[in-house]
Amino acid sequence: MKSVKEKRPAGQKQYYRRKKVCKFCVERIDVINYKDVKLLSQFVPERAKIMPRRISGVCSPHQRQLNDAIKKARSIALLPFTTE
Amino acid sequence: MRNYEIMFIVNPNATDEEIDKINGQIETIVTNGGGKVEKLEKMGKRRLAYEVDKQREGYYVLFVLTANGDIIKECERRLRVMDAVLKYITVRTDEEARRVEKLRNFRQRRAARRGSGAGAAPKQSIEEAMQ
Numbered sequence: 290m291k292s293v294k295e296k297r298p299a300g301q302k303q304y305y306r307r308k309k310v311c312k313f314c315v316e317r318i319d320v321i322n323y324k325d326v327k328l329l330s331q332f333v334p335e336r337a338k339i340m341p342r343r344i345s346g347v348c349s350p351h352q353r354q355l356n357d358a359i360k361k362a363r364s365i366a367l368l369p370f371t372t373e
Numbered sequence: 374m375r376n377y378e379i380m381f382i383v384n385p386n387a388t389d390e391e392i393d394k395i396n397g398q399i400e401t402i403v404t405n406g407g408g409k410v411e412k413l414e415k416m417g418k419r420r421l422a423y424e425v426d427k428q429r430e431g432y433y434v435l436f437v438l439t440a441n442g443d444i445i446k447e448c449e450r451r452l453r454v455m456d457a458v459l460k461y462i463t464v465r466t467d468e469e470a471r472r473v474e475k476l477r478n479f480r481q482r483r484a485a486r487r488g489s490g491a492g493a494a495p496k497q498s499i500e501e502a503m504q
Contacts, residue, residue: 324380365380366421
């Protein structure tokens, strides 16, 4: 995975941030299926909210598909709406 | 005719005969309406993510169909009426399958143009990916 050096003025501490990549693009997952609980649960943290793109790094077309899949999975009780 | 998937949850206390009876009823509706049952999968008992009708478990059944709107309408009506069915969902799959096919064709063509031979073969077929 590529590291991206942040541009900073001299004197300030440099740090490296790993560039986020979309899991679905990298692994060539074309269909995000609502039945694939194992895959979907990677994108729902403990409170069962959908993980934002800013954190997971998923690209926008895939995030949209992921959203749909998670919502379908919720409606058939494969994923929780919320944790009690 | 379009492709659909119907998934529903049956009460876990229902017997095998009751589940088979429900499946039989759905199958009759589909075949009588001129549709076709491509696949019938009993996914078995699994824990529900939340309580439905005071149940924490459910028996999942999945139908893959070729059908039209009227058949689906009738199936959904029947599922709603049945007491043993806790929940159901219908998903249309043909549009998604078409999109994926297009994407894969595009990818293959591009790989061929670059002269990298066969290109990256898809890891799984469309049918597999849809399951």
